[in-house]
Amino acid sequence: MGWTDLFKSKKSVELKPDPRIRWFGKLPTYADYYTSPTDAEWATEFNEWVMKGYEVYHAREQARVSQNDGGARPGTDRLPLAGTVLRLPKSGMTVLATIQDYGGDMRGRHFPICFYVGFPTGAWPAPESGGIAPALDTVDALMKLRDDVDAFFRAPGRFDSRFGERDLDLSGFADSRSDESWRRSARSIPMTDWFNAVRPVLKIDELGLWCAAVRKWGQGISAHDGGGFEPTFRFPLALTFSINAQIAGWVRWLERRMNLKSRFLSMTFATDGKEGVGYFSVIARPPVPEDFILITAQASSLAYLDDLIGLNGASDSDRHPEAMPTSFDEFTEQG
Numbered sequence: 280m281g282w283t284d285l286f287k288s289k290k291s292v293e294l295k296p297d298p299r300i301r302w303f304g305k306l307p308t309y310a311d312y313y314t315s316p317t318d319a320e321w322a323t324e325f326n327e328w329v330m331k332g333y334e335v336y337h338a339r340e341q342a343r344v345s346q347n348d349g350g351a352r353p354g355t356d357r358l359p360l361a362g363t364v365l366r367l368p369k370s371g372m373t374v375l376a377t378i379q380d381y382g383g384d385m386r387g388r389h390f391p392i393c394f395y396v397g398f399p400t401g402a403w404p405a406p407e408s409g410g411i412a413p414a415l416d417t418v419d420a421l422m423k424l425r426d427d428v429d430a431f432f433r434a435p436g437r438f439d440s441r442f443g444e445r446d447l448d449l450s451g452f453a454d455s456r457s458d459e460s461w462r463r464s465a466r467s468i469p470m471t472d473w474f475n476a477v478r479p480v481l482k483i484d485e486l487g488l489w490c491a492a493v494r495k496w497g498q499g500i501s502a503h504d505g506g507g508f509e510p511t512f513r514f515p516l517a518l519t520f521s522i523n524a525q526i527a528g529w530v531r532w533l534e535r536r537m538n539l540k541s542r543f544l545s546m547t548f549a550t551d552g553k554e555g556v557g558y559f560s561v562i563a564r565p566p567v568p569e570d571f572i573l574i575t576a577q578a579s580s581l582a583y584l585d586d587l588i589g590l591n592g593a594s595d596s597d598r599h600p601e602a603m604p605t606s607f608d609e610f611t612e613q614g
Contacts, residue, residue: 294371294399297321298446300421303329304392305384306428308435312384313392315443321372321397325365329378329393332571337389339577357382358391359549359557360425361574362418364406366545368565372397375414377421378574381428392428394421396447405544408531409457413449414546415523420447422550464524465608468517473607476517479554482591487603490610492590494602500536500585509564513578513586516557520607522550526559528611533561535612547573558588 301315303326317323340356358380365374376395383389396417406414424442431441474486483489500510514529516522526548533539545562547570552558560573572578579586604610 294321294401296399296402296449296452297372297397298449300394300396300424300442300445300447302392302394302438302442304379305388305390306381306392306431307383307385308432309438310385312390313438319370319397321367321370321374322395324367324370324372325374325376325393325395325397328365328367328566328568329391329571331568333390335568336572336575336577339572339580356576358575360422360551361547361549362422363548363574364414364418364546365566366400366543368543371400373400373403373414375417375421377418377424379422379425379428394424394442396421396449398449398452403452405539405542406530406546407457407534407539408461408527409459411527411530412458412461412523413451413454415526416451417447417449419523461521461524461527462608464521465528465611466606468520468524468607470604470606470610473517473520476519477515477556480515480556480588482589489590490603492592493587494613495592496587496590497532497536500533504537510561510585511563511570511573511581511583512561513573513584513588514559514561515588516548516550516559518551518555518557522548522557525607528607529559530561532611537563539563545570549574560584 297319301322303312303314305312314326315322317326358378361378363374363376363378365376367374374395374397376393378391378393380391404410427441431438471486474489478484481489483492503510512533516525526546530539542563543565545566546560547562548557548559550557558573558578560578562570562573569581572581573584578584579589602613604613
């Protein structure tokens with residue numbers, strides 16, 4: 280479903296922003312799900328995506344252990360702190376959510392907890408770099424509820440009394456002006472420092488060769504952009520620098536290679552991880568339950584993922600010394 284279909288939908292026109300914070304998931308202080316009333320179709324659709332996605336993830340974890348791959352038992356490795364901007368295909372809402380893993384319920388049954396709000400998809404065009412700030416700010420506010428959850432553990436009580444009756448300000452989504460303020464932060468990120476921060480997860484350990492490989496990879500994206508091209512991309516995030524600036528920068532990088540305005544675009548990002556590296560994924564199609572795996576350590580196993588982290592096809596002949604970026608902002612601007 281593209282933007283033309285969404286704007287023709289009567290449902291998408293009638294939908295209104297829903298700033299009330301909802302929740303769904305498990306915490307080790309209770310033997311069942313914590314869940315706010317699913318009094319809206321879109322909330323039920325989102326909860327089902329999380330449930331089905333986690334089932335896929337858990338099944339893969341069980342298969343990994345049964346194959347004697349070693350490591351922890353299934354479900355015992357915590358998921359990273361994650362955020363999503365998910366375009367729900369049935370209800371016409373975009374869900375802005377954080378997915379946080381505290382180890383499951385008091386009986387040891389693993390499942391994360393999500394806090395989320397909703398905004399009509401038809402009222403918020405595809406998230407280009409200059410208009411992505413409201414979504415990132417909203418998800419950041421939801422992620423900060425982690426402090427409130429920690430306080431809840433120290434003084435348990437009624438979950439509703441601590442987390443209920445809260446709204447987030449979604450007025451920023453109605454502002455159609457392009458906000459390029461993220462570029463100031465991106466300019467302050469030296470490209471060499473950024474590369475050194477993410478290098479532990481890359482297959483190319485030299486900046487010049489990696490930039491050449493990324494340039495070639497981007498040319499392939501440009502060549503395939505058009506009808507029927509529904510890719511899923513993953514990009515690295517250096518956790519020592521501004522996450523929002525890097526996400527906006529990667530969207531800018533994609534804008535120079537794809538027509539994002541015509542896309543039904545969802546995003547996921549994990550903002551903590553091993554070796555100080557996080558991950559940002561772009562889903563250029565309606566989401567499916569398997570996309571939940573994008574926030575997990577299993578992401579690289581997805582057959583449909585185009586993973587920049589796995590690039591290894593550059594050679595010295597691909598180098599362009601004159602195009603070597605000095606900052607992360609300059610890198611995202613290169614064609």
